[in-house]
Amino acid sequence: MNVLFIFLTLLIDPGKIGEVNKAKAKAGDAFARGEYKEATAQYRTLIDSMGVREEEVAMNLAHSYYHMNDTANARNTYMGLAGSANGDYRSVSFQQLGMMAHRERKLDEALANFKSALKANPYNEDARQNYEMLKRKLEEKRKEEEEQKRNQNIKPSEFARKLKAQADALVRQQKYFEAYTLMSEGLKIDKTVQHYSEFIKRTKDVSEIK
Numbered sequence: 610m611n612v613l614f615i616f617l618t619l620l621i622d623p624g625k626i627g628e629v630n631k632a633k634a635k636a637g638d639a640f641a642r643g644e645y646k647e648a649t650a651q652y653r654t655l656i657d658s659m660g661v662r663e664e665e666v667a668m669n670l671a672h673s674y675y676h677m678n679d680t681a682n683a684r685n686t687y688m689g690l691a692g693s694a695n696g697d698y699r700s701v702s703f704q705q706l707g708m709m710a711h712r713e714r715k716l717d718e719a720l721a722n723f724k725s726a727l728k729a730n731p732y733n734e735d736a737r738q739n740y741e742m743l744k745r746k747l748e749e750k751r752k753e754e755e756e757q758k759r760n761q762n763i764k765p766s767e768f769a770r771k772l773k774a775q776a777d778a779l780v781r782q783q784k785y786f787e788a789y790t791l792m793s794e795g796l797k798i799d800k801t802v803q804h805y806s807e808f809i810k811r812t813k814d815v816s817e818i819k
Contacts, residue, residue, distance in 0.1 A: 629659055633666070640673060649673040664690060664698050671705065680709060691725075700730035707739060716747055757807055765804040769795065773805050776812070786816035 636651030652670035655661040667690055674683035683705070690702040707722030720743050726736035765773070772795040779788035789812040796802040796809070 625659070629655065629661060632659065636666075636669065640669060643676075645673045645676040649677065649679075664693055664695060668698060668701065671702070675705060675709075684709060696729045700726045700733045700736060702726075703729060704733060704736040704739070707736070711739075711743065716743060716750075719743060720747060761804070763801055763804045766799055766801045768799050769802045769804060772799075772802060773808070776805075776808070780812065785812045788812045789816050 632651055632655050636648050636655065639645070639648035639651060649670065652666055652673060655666050656670065667686060671683055671686035671690065674680075674686060677683075687702040687705050690698050691706065693699050693702070703722045703726035707719045707726060710716075710719035710722055720740065723736050723740035723743060726733055727740060730736070772792060776788040776792050779785075779791065789809060792802060792805060792809045792812070802809075
């Protein structure tokens with residue numbers, strides 16, 4: 610056992626260790642300065658030229674790609690780390706994959722990734738907050754879609770159609786608040802005005818912006 614240990618120790622090149630540590634330091638400094646292109650180049654040198662296979666280096670490379678908005682390389686690198694035996698690396702990888710999916714409006718995919726991040730590390734609070742926020746958002750979205758479908762099945766009365774025509778005229782004059790008020794008051798008189806609920810919501814949102 611001692612002989613084997615000594616033999617393995619002799620195989621380690623102190624010069625190479627120094628080069629690797631120097632490259633790591635350069636990469637870390639570049640990342641800290643926000644110079645992600647330089648950091649990426651250093652991390653690629655560590656992996657491609659120096660044969661470093663440390664997951665920490667791969668994770669930092671993925672983060673560098675992410676900050677550069679290099680989505681394809683960031684995703685591929687995070688996906689490689691998503692199979693890590695280390696729960697922390699798996700969790701962060703799924704969390705970042707969730708963030709990218711959310712940016713691309715792939716909300717169900719993002720939710721699944723955040724859930725996987727929590728399974729890998731239940732103490733990942735960023736993943737937990739993102740999961741809970743997105744879950745509420747999706748539930749609200751589904752409720753709105755269901756309500757819109759129900760409202761579309763409501764046949765508007767003649768009164769409701771005339772009211773909508775008046776509101777459209779106000780919108781063309783950019784009088785969004787007046788249009789919203791007109792439709793809201795009309796809804797109190799005639800429930801079939803609910804057919805135009807999406808229009809009512811849109812005029813309300815625009816009036817609040819203005």
